[in-house]
Amino acid sequence: xxxxxxxxxxxxxGDISVESPVYAxxxxxxxxKFNPLPKxxxxxxxxxxxxxxxxxxxxxxxxxxxxTWPRGFAISESLWSPEEKKNWNSxxxxxxxxxxxxxxxxxxxxxxxxxxxxxxxxxxDNILLS
Numbered sequence: 001x002x003x004x005x006x007x008x009x010x011x012x013x014g015d016i017s018v019e020s021p022v023y024a025x026x027x028x029x030x031x032x033k034f035n036p037l038p039k040x041x042x043x044x045x046x047x048x049x050x051x052x053x054x055x056x057x058x059x060x061x062x063x064x065x066x067x068t069w070p071r072g073f074a075i076s077e078s079l080w081s082p083e084e085k086k087n088w089n090s091x092x093x094x095x096x097x098x099x100x101x102x103x104x105x106x107x108x109x110x111x112x113x114x115x116x117x118x119x120x121x122x123x124x125d126n127i128l129l130s
Contacts, residue, residue: 014112
């Protein structure tokens with residue numbers, strides 16, 4: 001299992017002002033929702049899960065690291081942990097601990113999980129709401 005909506009880590013994960021524009025976006029919180037055994041699926045046909053980092057727009061190893069981390073942590077937890085034991089707040093704390101390790105090892109990663117999430121829509125009377 002490697003559905004595009006959860007496991008394609010070549011998609012943007014942060015704001016377009018700091019990342020190379022790609023045709024889709026996959027936030028860390030969305031990657032964390034990955035369930036390799038979705039309801040209604042015949043589990044005998046599911047061998048496991050994986051993340052995909054297609055590299056046609058990834059030109060350096062440092063950028064590959066940036067695209068992988070921390071979404072690699074989210075997908076790993078989704079594959080290794082039962083759905084009922086997953087906890088987003090606990091995951092964020094663990095990820096912040098991993099950031100310290102990544103910095104020490106000089107491994108590049110995306111801090112996009114700290115980006116504010118803003119959505120804008122119009123009200124019925126044509127006024128912008130946020």
